[in-house]
Amino acid sequence: MKNNFKIHTIESAPEASKPTLQAAKKKMGFVPNLMATMSESPVMVESYLALMGLFDKSRLSETERQIILMTNNRLNGCTYCMAAHTAVSKMAKVDEGVIKALRSGSPLNDPKLEALRKFAIIINETRGWATDKQVEEFLAAGYTKETVLEVIVGTGLKVLSNYSTHVAEPDLDKAFVPLAWSENMAIVGA
Incomplete structure (x- = not known):
């Protein structure tokens, strides 16, 4: 519609x-x-x-920022933003294996990056109600309390774009068409 x-x-x-x-x-x-x-x-x-x-001013690497953003895009079913952030990730030289995993919802090979992906899922799915244990596990993976809050910033950024896209349904830009994504590319329950 x-x-x-x-x-x-x-x-x-x-x-x-x-x-x-x-x-x-x-x-x-x-x-x-x-x-x-x-x-x-x-x-x-x-x-x-x-x-x-x-x-973009956070201490997170481009790869880490894209993990947060693309994880939210996938969870929110935003086809437009998945294609756009795939393009951004490729231009920023994010590892192709990371991009592929984020598009499919697969675990990342790097344990620290996988902890970030999992925590981004937790923040999205619980609407920010991460348990003390989940936060402690994230911190134990090598992240900081600053990162905990920056995952929330990235999630907020995606609420703005994903929800706007859901309501307005803009056409995919020509630059992003070759990188189109759909929810059936995602692994259920990942």
């Missing part, structure tokens, strides 16, 4: 959204359809771009 959300251009977007779309185009080389759709609400598109920029 499409709700007839417009995929804005910089020119057609509400005036208050134009600077954010211009910044997105400068950063990415084009305005992704998701952000073009989000621009209907200047608050939404600016929040998304600002939170993305803040998340």
